[in-house]
Amino acid sequence: MTTVTSLFQPVDQDLHLLIDNLTKLVGAQHPILGAAAEHLFSAGGKRIRPAIVLLVSRATMEKEDITSRHRRLAEITEMIHTASLVHDDVVDDAELRRQVPTVNSLFGNRIAVLAGDFLFAQSSWYLANLDNLQVVKLLSEVIRDFAEGEIQQGLSCFDTDVSLEKYLQKSYFKTASLIANSAKAAAVLSDSSAETAEKIYSYGKNLGLAFQIVDDILDFTSPTEVLGKPAGSDLASGNLTAPVIFAMEENPSLKMFIEREFSEEGDLEQALKLVYDSQGIEKSRAMASHHSKLALQELDCLSPSPSTQALIELTDYLLSRIK
Amino acid sequence: MTTVTSLFQPVDQDLHLLIDNLTKLVGAQHPILGAAAEHLFSAGGKRIRPAIVLLVSRATMEKEDITSRHRRLAEITEMIHTASLVHDDVVDDAELRRQVPTVNSLFGNRIAVLAGDFLFAQSSWYLANLDNLQVVKLLSEVIRDFAEGEIQQGLSCFDTDVSLEKYLQKSYFKTASLIANSAKAAAVLSDSSAETAEKIYSYGKNLGLAFQIVDDILDFTSPTEVLGKPAGSDLASGNLTAPVIFAMEENPSLKMFIEREFSEEGDLEQALKLVYDSQGIEKSRAMASHHSKLALQELDCLSPSPSTQALIELTDYLLSRIK
Numbered sequence: 301m302t303t304v305t306s307l308f309q310p311v312d313q314d315l316h317l318l319i320d321n322l323t324k325l326v327g328a329q330h331p332i333l334g335a336a337a338e339h340l341f342s343a344g345g346k347r348i349r350p351a352i353v354l355l356v357s358r359a360t361m362e363k364e365d366i367t368s369r370h371r372r373l374a375e376i377t378e379m380i381h382t383a384s385l386v387h388d389d390v391v392d393d394a395e396l397r398r399q400v401p402t403v404n405s406l407f408g409n410r411i412a413v414l415a416g417d418f419l420f421a422q423s424s425w426y427l428a429n430l431d432n433l434q435v436v437k438l439l440s441e442v443i444r445d446f447a448e449g450e451i452q453q454g455l456s457c458f459d460t461d462v463s464l465e466k467y468l469q470k471s472y473f474k475t476a477s478l479i480a481n482s483a484k485a486a487a488v489l490s491d492s493s494a495e496t497a498e499k500i501y502s503y504g505k506n507l508g509l510a511f512q513i514v515d516d517i518l519d520f521t522s523p524t525e526v527l528g529k530p531a532g533s534d535l536a537s538g539n540l541t542a543p544v545i546f547a548m549e550e551n552p553s554l555k556m557f558i559e560r561e562f563s564e565e566g567d568l569e570q571a572l573k574l575v576y577d578s579q580g581i582e583k584s585r586a587m588a589s590h591h592s593k594l595a596l597q598e599l600d601c602l603s604p605s606p607s608t609q610a611l612i613e614l615t616d617y618l619l620s621r622i623k
Numbered sequence: 624m625t626t627v628t629s630l631f632q633p634v635d636q637d638l639h640l641l642i643d644n645l646t647k648l649v650g651a652q653h654p655i656l657g658a659a660a661e662h663l664f665s666a667g668g669k670r671i672r673p674a675i676v677l678l679v680s681r682a683t684m685e686k687e688d689i690t691s692r693h694r695r696l697a698e699i700t701e702m703i704h705t706a707s708l709v710h711d712d713v714v715d716d717a718e719l720r721r722q723v724p725t726v727n728s729l730f731g732n733r734i735a736v737l738a739g740d741f742l743f744a745q746s747s748w749y750l751a752n753l754d755n756l757q758v759v760k761l762l763s764e765v766i767r768d769f770a771e772g773e774i775q776q777g778l779s780c781f782d783t784d785v786s787l788e789k790y791l792q793k794s795y796f797k798t799a800s801l802i803a804n805s806a807k808a809a810a811v812l813s814d815s816s817a818e819t820a821e822k823i824y825s826y827g828k829n830l831g832l833a834f835q836i837v838d839d840i841l842d843f844t845s846p847t848e849v850l851g852k853p854a855g856s857d858l859a860s861g862n863l864t865a866p867v868i869f870a871m872e873e874n875p876s877l878k879m880f881i882e883r884e885f886s887e888e889g890d891l892e893q894a895l896k897l898v899y900d901s902q903g904i905e906k907s908r909a910m911a912s913h914h915s916k917l918a919l920q921e922l923d924c925l926s927p928s929p930s931t932q933a934l935i936e937l938t939d940y941l942l943s944r945i946k
Contacts, residue, residue: 387736387740390732390733390736391733391736391737393733409713409732410713410714410716410777413710413713413714413736414714414770414773414774414777416740417710417739417743417769417770417773418770418771418774420740420743420766420770421763421766421767421769421770421771422767422770424747424763424766424767425763425764425766425767427763428756428759428760428763429760431756433751433754433756433759436751436756436759437751437752440744440747440748440750440751441748443743443744443747443748444744444745444747444748446740446744447737447740447741447743447744447745448741448744450737450740451737451741454733454737
């Protein structure tokens with residue numbers, strides 16, 4: 301079976317450098333943040349975001365010959381992503397992420413807010429020093445979208461009026477915007493044509509949406525050991541994702557349990573059963589597959605290369621996770 | 624007696640517009656942030672930072688004719704300042720600021736982290752859209768300096784080895800960097816010469832340092848009713864400012880009380896007495912006056928105008944607060 305690590309083989313060395321660099325950039329200056337940084341960057345994320353930036357960088361450069369600015373962009377992308385996770389965990393009062401204790405649970409909210417601010421600040425600074433105004437605009441859009449997505453998520457908690465459209469918008473803000481805009485920024489740094497940059501943006505956007513939908517499906521279908529939390533915990537916390545939205549369309553009685561916020565004995569179990577008994581998960585799979593195909597179509601702008609091939613296979617890999 | 628409001632008369636109208644705009648920009652989009660925004664921007668700050676940006680803008684433009692980009696820069700400056708206050712209050716677990724309850728005490732840490740992130744994100748976005756890479760760099764430096772200053776403050780708590788040099792560095796990061804870099808950015812937007820921009824930066828830096836020193840003196844000399852907290856509360860919380868650093872030089876026995884973090888009955892009272900009995904406050908006044916004079920010297924680069932006059936008088940006004 302393909303693993304995501306094997307897909308990233310063309311950028312393997314750069315990804316190793318990136319982790320070392322990030323830990324140094326953040327940790328070395330401030331012992332107080334050192335432990336937090338070590339914890340953050342070693343906590344075994346899949347580095348999908350910087351990997352996509354590096355793969356797009358190679359795929360859009362002659363002889364796949366990338367520059368130090370492409371590498372810096374990949375670092376900035378991971379910094380922004382990590383900063384947003386740290387603040388997300390403060391906002392959600394989360395204790396675990398990827399089965400590892402969060403920064404706020406280990407070091408307290410104080411350090412977690414500071415660590416997130418420091419990472420955002422570092423990323424803005426490195427970004428400005430890439431000396432490309434278009435790239436600055438693309439990534440500042442991402443930071444704004446994150447805040448927007450987090451607020452929308454807060455507002456739509458337990459709101460059974462949430463539409464698929466709103467769900468996709470929120471998923472764009474929280475997940476796809478970073479992938480789309482950072483991938484486009486990589487193409488911009490390669491001096492790609494405006495048309496290619498736009499197609500890369502659309503690749504990233506659709507890949508990001510598929511990515512979020514797959515994650516939301518896995519929250520229902522993965523065993524507790526893999527999730528590090530009980531299945532259906534998105535639903536339990538009022539975060540209504542694609543499988544639930546489809547299930548509510550099919551069986552509106554599901555809404556009652558959600559609207560009373562599972563306040564009566566057995567509510568959550570009954571609601572989960574209604575989701576599993578519906579076509580919700582199947583329809584969500586189809587939606588992920590649709591966005592994955594849209595992503596794939598955009599890649600015709602790239603010349604064949606090992607990196608282009610990896611970007612292609614990434615769309616299939618995503619779907620294989622929910623088969 | 625001169626009031627700061629009378630000094631800002633040349634930019635009075637622009638400052639009124641600014642508050643309206645900021646409340647609209649933040650509040651209108653998100654009811655959940657509306658109350659927080661209303662609270663933040665109406666909470667009667669003196670708007671010193673945007674006023675300086677607007678005054679420098681007028682003083683560096685022919686016929687004091689400023690552009691919408693200058694006004695936007697003033698808004699961005701106030702947004703960044705406000706965002707940093709909101710996160711500061713979360714980090715310090717503060718209940719009151721300017722005698723008004725903080726966002727975290729009114730709405731909880733969750734909304735406070737989000738509100739700060741949203742303001743930082745908005746400011747990055749507006750900044751990028753000023754379309755001037757030099758301005759982006761200047762303000763991204765500020766955001767980085769804030770995070771740095773907040774961390775240094777955390778690290779140097781109750782540390783009696785703190786030097787005047789370190790104190791000034793921290794004051795630069797936390798206060799002077801924003802004033803210096805935003806004032807310089809205003810000159811850059813006016814197409815001032817590099818030399819003028821540098822002098823304006825130095826004006827802002829020295830004014831900002833004087834400003835911080837004056838604030839730190841007032842923490843010892845103002846009545847509780849004015850401070851909204853007991854005099855000497857910086858010292859009580861381990862934040863060792865200029866008056867304490869001078870007093871420790873004069874009378875090293877002060878260090879003992881600080882090093883044991885005022886853990887014994889009467890420690891804080893004795894430590895405060897040692898500060899009041901020393902030349903610490905007087906020497907701090909002299910230091911504030913020194914930086915205020917340095918600031919004044921830089922203004923010879925500006926042609927005479929009501930705005931230039933206001934910038935000059937601002938340096939005197941500052942010192943009048945501690946007479």
